Amino acid sequence: xxxxxxxxQKMEAVGQLTGGIAHDFNNMxxxxxxxxxxxxxxxxxxxFTDLDRFMDAASVSAQRAAALTHRLLAFSRRQSLDSxxxxxxxxxxxxxxxxxxxxxxxxxxxxxxDESLPLGxxxxxxxxxAILNLVINARDAMxxxxxxxxxTRQVVLGEVDIVATxxxxxxxxxxxxxxxTGVGMTPEVLTKVFEPFFTTKPVGxxxxxxxxxxxxxxxxxxxxxxxxxxxAEGTTVELYLPVADSSEAPVSDEQDAARSGA
Ligand code: ADP
Numbered sequence: 001x002x003x004x005x006x007x008x009q010k011m012e013a014v015g016q017l018t019g020g021i022a023h024d025f026n027n028m029x030x031x032x033x034x035x036x037x038x039x040x041x042x043x044x045x046x047x048f049t050d051l052d053r054f055m056d057a058a059s060v061s062a063q064r065a066a067a068l069t070h071r072l073l074a075f076s077r078r079q080s081l082d083s084x085x086x087x088x089x090x091x092x093x094x095x096x097x098x099x100x101x102x103x104x105x106x107x108x109x110x111x112x113x114d115e116s117l118p119l120g121x122x123x124x125x126x127x128x129x130a131i132l133n134l135v136i137n138a139r140d141a142m143x144x145x146x147x148x149x150x151x152t153r154q155v156v157l158g159e160v161d162i163v164a165t166x167x168x169x170x171x172x173x174x175x176x177x178x179x180x181t182g183v184g185m186t187p188e189v190l191t192k193v194f195e196p197f198f199t200t201k202p203v204g205x206x207x208x209x210x211x212x213x214x215x216x217x218x219x220x221x222x223x224x225x226x227x228x229x230x231x232a233e234g235t236t237v238e239l240y241l242p243v244a245d246s247s248e249a250p251v252s253d254e255q256d257a258a259r260s261g262a
Contacts, residue, residue, distance in 0.1 A: 025068055031061030069196040073209075074216045083221060085119040085244035088174050089152055091127060099135055099150075106145030114153045120174035121244040122221050130217050133210040134178040134237050140201065141182025141235060151177040154243070168224045172243040179236040185229040193227065214239065 035058035039051055093111070100109055120127075131150075138148050153175050162168045185193070192198045194215045199206035211225075214237075218225045222242050229235040 021068065021072060025065055028061045028065035028068070032058045032065075035061070066195045066197070070194075070212060070216075073196055073212055074219060082123045082125075083121050084124070086122055086124045086127065088120045088122075088127075088176060088241070089113045089115075089117050091124060092131065092150055092152060092176065095128065095131065098132075102132075102135065103139055103148060107139060107142055108145075108147045110147060110149045112149065112151040114151075117152050117154055117174060118172070118246070119244040120241040122223075122241045123217075126217050127241070130214045130239065131176065131178070133214055134239070137210060137237075138178055138180035138182060138235070140205075141180050141184070143183075146181035146234070147179075148181075149177070149179040151175075151179070153177070155240075165224060167219070168240070169222065173223065173240040174243055176239045176241070177236060178239075179234065181234040184231040184233050184235055185227075186231055190227060190229055194225075 035054040039054045039058075042048070042051060042054075093113070096109075096111070103109055135148065135150075142148070155173050155175055157168065157170050157173060159170050162170060189200060193211045195208070196212040197208040198212075199208035215225050218239055218241070223240040225240070226238040227235065
């Protein structure tokens with residue numbers, strides 16, 4: 001049938017796309033491996049000059065590979081985004097039980113809601129998983145306990161506010177803040193946290209995908225993410241989402257249930 005044909009054409013396109021990406025990615029890895037091989041041989045034979053050049057080459061190749069996966073993540077996010085007006089206070093509040101169970105006894109959970117918060121525009125399911133990602137990071141940063149704060153507020157960004165982040169448009173935003181009093185990050189780590197697969201956690205404990213997914217989600221929602229962090233003091237992550245177009249009605253729990261049941 002026509003549908004089956006369309007489906008197989010789609011699959012073919014996906015196959016070509018992933019094949020192309022795998023090819024590019026492989027080329028970048030070949031660059032990294034090649035540079036490392038040269039360095040190893042040079043070091044083995046005591047030739048330490050010019051090592052910088054090969055380190056830079058490896059680093060550039062690796063960064064290109066990271067950028068590629070970054071784009072790929074953003075792309076895969078875009079496929080499934082279903083942005084609708086959402087009551088973010090309600091959504092965050094409904095996570096309370098789950099969060100207190102996840103956090104255990106040593107972490108104190110505090111909420112601060114802006115009661116006059118307008119509706120945000122986002123995919124509620126993905127927003128939920130973004131918040132969970134941030135909360136789990138905050139928990140991991142406080143192995144000896146501490147305080148986790150979830151806050152909502154509204155901000156209006158003008159032209160002057162967005163100089164540092166030109167991709168963010170001026171306008172009204174709902175901001176969800178996840179703050180912790182944990183180990184914090186060095187400026188070095190902070191520059192890398194949005195890279196896919198970047199993690200400082202032991203093998204098997206971190207995928208390095210949490211924050212890059214949060215970032216991809218925010219960008220695809222026309223929002224953004226800001227992180228401030230200080231070693232030994234803690235970290236604050238701010239997730240900006242655009243205020244919903246007020247002409248649309250919010251999604252109620254019933255509608256949600258009906259949709260997932262259908
Ligand atoms: P993962 O949690 O799997 O490592 P993420 O992308 O979520 O992947 O985070 C990447 C890295 O950013 C973490 O390994 C950690 O070093 C740092 N990080 C993220 N959130 C926090 C936080 N709240 N406090 C301190 N470091 C953090």
